[in-house]
Amino acid sequence: MRHFLDFEKPIAELEGKIEELRHLGDDGRLSIAEEVGKLQEKVTRLIRQTYSRLTPWQRTQVARHPDRPHFSHYVARLVEGFTPLAGDRAFGEDRAVVGGIGRFRGHSAVILGHEKGADTEGRLRHNFGMARPEGYRKARRLMRLAERFRLPVISFVDTPGAYPGVDAEARGQAEAIARSIETCLEIRVPFVAAIIGEGGSGGAVAIAAADRVLMLEHAIYSVISPEGCASILWRSGDKAEEAAEALKLTAADLERLGAIDGVVKEPLGGAHREPEAAIDAVGEALEAALAGLRAVDGGVLRAQRRDKYLRMGSLGLSG
Amino acid sequence: MNWLTSFVRPKIQTLLRKREVPENLWHKCPACEQMIFHRDLEKNLCVCPHCGHHLRIAAARRLDMLFDDGAYQKIELPKTAPDPLRFRDLKRYSERLKEAQARTGLQDAAIVAHGRMGGRQVVVAAFEFEFLGGSMGLAVGEALVAAGRLAVLQGAPLVVIPSSGGARMQEGILSLVQMPRTTIAVNQVKEAGLPYVVVLTDPTTGGVSASFAMLGDIALAEPGAVIGFAGQRVIQETIREKLPEGFQRAEYLYEHGMVDMVVPRGKLRETLIRIFSLLCDRGPAGEVVALPRHDLDIPAREAVPGAEAAAGPASPTPPLP
Numbered sequence: 001m002r003h004f005l006d007f008e009k010p011i012a013e014l015e016g017k018i019e020e021l022r023h024l025g026d027d028g029r030l031s032i033a034e035e036v037g038k039l040q041e042k043v044t045r046l047i048r049q050t051y052s053r054l055t056p057w058q059r060t061q062v063a064r065h066p067d068r069p070h071f072s073h074y075v076a077r078l079v080e081g082f083t084p085l086a087g088d089r090a091f092g093e094d095r096a097v098v099g100g101i102g103r104f105r106g107h108s109a110v111i112l113g114h115e116k117g118a119d120t121e122g123r124l125r126h127n128f129g130m131a132r133p134e135g136y137r138k139a140r141r142l143m144r145l146a147e148r149f150r151l152p153v154i155s156f157v158d159t160p161g162a163y164p165g166v167d168a169e170a171r172g173q174a175e176a177i178a179r180s181i182e183t184c185l186e187i188r189v190p191f192v193a194a195i196i197g198e199g200g201s202g203g204a205v206a207i208a209a210a211d212r213v214l215m216l217e218h219a220i221y222s223v224i225s226p227e228g229c230a231s232i233l234w235r236s237g238d239k240a241e242e243a244a245e246a247l248k249l250t251a252a253d254l255e256r257l258g259a260i261d262g263v264v265k266e267p268l269g270g271a272h273r274e275p276e277a278a279i280d281a282v283g284e285a286l287e288a289a290l291a292g293l294r295a296v297d298g299g300v301l302r303a304q305r306r307d308k309y310l311r312m313g314s315l316g317l318s319g
Numbered sequence: 320m321n322w323l324t325s326f327v328r329p330k331i332q333t334l335l336r337k338r339e340v341p342e343n344l345w346h347k348c349p350a351c352e353q354m355i356f357h358r359d360l361e362k363n364l365c366v367c368p369h370c371g372h373h374l375r376i377a378a379a380r381r382l383d384m385l386f387d388d389g390a391y392q393k394i395e396l397p398k399t400a401p402d403p404l405r406f407r408d409l410k411r412y413s414e415r416l417k418e419a420q421a422r423t424g425l426q427d428a429a430i431v432a433h434g435r436m437g438g439r440q441v442v443v444a445a446f447e448f449e450f451l452g453g454s455m456g457l458a459v460g461e462a463l464v465a466a467g468r469l470a471v472l473q474g475a476p477l478v479v480i481p482s483s484g485g486a487r488m489q490e491g492i493l494s495l496v497q498m499p500r501t502t503i504a505v506n507q508v509k510e511a512g513l514p515y516v517v518v519l520t521d522p523t524t525g526g527v528s529a530s531f532a533m534l535g536d537i538a539l540a541e542p543g544a545v546i547g548f549a550g551q552r553v554i555q556e557t558i559r560e561k562l563p564e565g566f567q568r569a570e571y572l573y574e575h576g577m578v579d580m581v582v583p584r585g586k587l588r589e590t591l592i593r594i595f596s597l598l599c600d601r602g603p604a605g606e607v608v609a610l611p612r613h614d615l616d617i618p619a620r621e622a623v624p625g626a627e628a629a630a631g632p633a634s635p636t637p638p639l640p
Contacts, residue, residue: 162529164549164557169567172577174528174548181502181530201486202498202529202548209499223486223495223526228553233408233488247491248404257403259492309499313461316403316493 003272005061011050011269014043047269054218056244056253060226062218063197064160067272069279071098071113071156074196077276078283079104079111085145088137091171096127096163097135097207099142104154105287107294110146112139112207113156116197130163131203133176139207140176140183143191150298152190152290155207160225162203177206184209185306188298192289194282195219195251195260196271211305212289213259215251216282217266221259222249258315262289348372350543364584373541373584375521377423378430378445381480385443385588391434396426396465399457404491412489419450427458428483431466433473437592439599442470446482448522453483455527456490460497460504463531467504476514476595477505481532485525498530505531514598516591519546519569519578537594538578539587540569546578 004012018039021032054062062068075082075098082102086093099112116129139155146153162173184191184207193210199221208221215221224232226244231237248254251263264285271278293301346355350372360367364384365374383389406412420426428450433442444466446453463479470477486494508515517535519528521544529548540546547567555562565571569581582590 162548164553166554166558166560166563166566169547169549169554170571170575172533172575174524174546175533175577177529177548178498178502178531178533181499182506182534185499185503185506201495202526205495205498206529209502221492221495223491224488229488235409242408246404246406246408247488249491254492257492259496306503309496310464310503312493312496312500313397313399313457313464315496316400316457317405 003066005058005065007050007054007058007061011043011046014039014046018043044268047273051218051269055241056220056247056250057226057241059218059250060220060240060244062270062272063220065270065272066118067275068197069271069275070118070197071115071158072118073275074113074156074279074282075102075111077279078286079109082111085142086138088134088141090134090137092132092134094127094132094135094138095125096129096131096159097139098126099138101145101151104290105283107290108149108151110142110151110153111156112142112153113196114159114203114207116158127163129159129198130161131159131206132163132165132168133171133173136162136176136180136206140180143180143183143187147187147189147298150189152192152294153187153210154286154290155191155193155210157193157195157199157204157208157221158197159200159203160198161200162206177202180206181209185309186302188302190290190293190296190301191305192286192293194264194286195221196282200225209305209309211293211301211308212261214262214264214282214285214289215254215260216264216271216278217251218270219251220244220249221251221254222247257317258312346374349374366584371542371583373521373543375448375482377449378425378447378480378482381445382430382432382434382443384584385478385591386432386434386436386441387438391432391443393430393432394465394469396431396458396462399461402489403457403493404489406489406491408489415451415489423447423450425450427462428453428455428487429459429462431462431469433469433475436588437596439592439595440473440475441478441591441595442466442473442475443478443480445480446520446527448482451487453481453527454485454487454494455483455497455501456487456494457497459483459487460500463497463501464504467507470508470513470515471511474511474513476516476599477508478516478518478591479505479531479535480518480520481523481527482520483524483527484522485527495526498526501531502534505534509536514595516594518582518587518591519572520544522546524548524550524567533577536598539580539582539590540572540578541587542569542581542583544569546572 021036079102084100098115102111114129115126117123117126191210192212193208195215226240227237229243230239254260255263264281267274267277346360348367351370353369365376382391402413428447431444505515514536516537519540523532523546545567572578573581
């Protein structure tokens with residue numbers, strides 16, 4: 001079953017019609033093939049139109065699309081010999097953050113990221129990508145491992161946010177995130193982060209304070225979810241659309257604000273339509289970013305990364 | 320319990336309840352709901368004399384009670400973009416900012432000061448909760464960076480006293496990136512070998528708790544302060560269960576190993592002074608003396624005969640403390 005977003009309804013209708021015609025077209029009449037061709041063109045035009053002017057709220061929905069490629073899809077296509085490593089060596093194994101060692105474009109690397117899960121069972125197993133302290137402590141351990149063996153770190157960010165639960169709080173959620181951010185800023189190896197879906201608040205920045213932060217065109221990255229923001233500032237969750245607008249959470253806005261380093265274009269109609277093309281585009285962008293960092297001395301990398309964040313006091317929309 | 324507290328005060332309370340309570344004379348304790356005469360409250364450092372509840376206090380008041388003779392210099396903080404996203408909800412953010420500035424007399428939610436504490440130079444950054452919930456945006460990030468730099472420059476310990484709901488939503492991603500930014504600010508102090516002490520006060524949550532506030536060399540907390548990452552309402556909506564007793568309070572964090580001490584406000588100054596003295600004035604036995612190099616280099620000495628002689632006469636090894 002394909003999943004269509006609300007604003008994709010006209011697209012869904014047209015595509016449904018094409019399907020129907022194809023079924024009818026078994027007798028091989030030319031006019032049906034022609035009709036299908038015409039409709040196909042129309043659909044492509046419609047998708048282009050729709051996706052060229054997505055509102056921030058629509059983009060939020062695309063970023064959360066269930067068919068959008070997740071961490072495991074990226075790893076399967078981009079990383080050879082991925083060897084997952086588990087546990088925080090203190091309390092448990094948190095499957096909301098997956099990480100390990102593998103080879104990216106011929107180079108060994110530590111790869112980690114949030115995993116949301118693809119089906120109901122997977123979503124439950126990975127807790128919808130909402131990590132507990134153990135997830136951030138594991139991330140930290142893996143970043144340290146990377147530093148010990150001078151491997152670059154590649155992180156994939158895709159989380160609604162850190163898990164808001166009693167157990168998570170009892171075990172120091174805030175401290176775990178703080179230490180993870182601290183470790184991001186300390187490691188003396190190249191570090192590139194890609195925001196592939198949802199970059200939800202502290203739970204996202206915990207593994208995204210990198211040398212280069214890349215972001216997919218329809219991904220979002222925000223201090224709070226539009227719904228959360230709306231319920232606090234507008235005192236109504238219904239105003240999520242306005243909040244999404246005000247928060248400036250789209251890749252284009254964030255690039256303009258100087259909070260991220262690059263935007264990766266998505267295939268027409270979003271990454272969920274052509275996951276492989278989207279994954280390859282992210283792979284290219286990651287490689288391009290890493291290529292510029294591999295030769296740089298670890299101490300220099302660390303100093304530059306820290307400078308980059310220290311300078312983020314003078315940002316804002318100009319004029 | 321004397322005649323005054325057991326008889327006169329309850330009577331006054333019933334009398335006052337009928338009319339509007341003059342705000343400047345009597346305060347109602349938010350915990351035990353008893354009335355407190357403003358002078359009593361002031362004398363008691365804004366701690367309820369009935370139940371010991373620590374009321375929130377203004378940033379400037381904090382500084383008054385921490386520095387020697389209440390004397391300190393506030394530093395001027397660099398200006399940041401006042402409304403970097405041109406944010407508007409039900410009201411313009413720029414208006415909310417102006418109102419907060421008018422109400423508190425402050426530029427933003429954090430102030431930085433330096434002065435003496437027990438005779439020692441100390442830098443303090445304190446949060447003003449009345450300023451948009453003490454939320455952290457560009458200006459607060461700037462305050463932390465300035466405080467860290469000043470501490471390093473003066474070779475002084477840094478004390479940060481958060482009282483903040485977290486990141487400032489109206490500055491969007493630019494408030495989120497203050498988490499790594501402030502982390503660097505306090506780590507620069509630690510890397511300079513100087514103590515960084517946090518005093519977690521009510522509340523310390525969200526992006527503030529998940530960055531510099533949880534990175535202190537030593538973490539103190541005020542009794543009863545709410546400290547945590549996620550808001551209680553959000554947690555309640557997620558788990559749909561009653562939250563445990565005392566959840567996210569300072570004492571709960573202490574029991575869970577997240578803070579070193581829960582310190583009553585009246586003991587805060589002396590506790591800080593003692594900590595700095597113990598960490599910084601190590602005394603004669605604690606002085607670090609470099610060992611002669613060859614004592615550390617055992618394999619090399621074994622591998623190369625005569626290396627000991629080449630290293631010159633051995634200096635006497637100082638006794639270990």
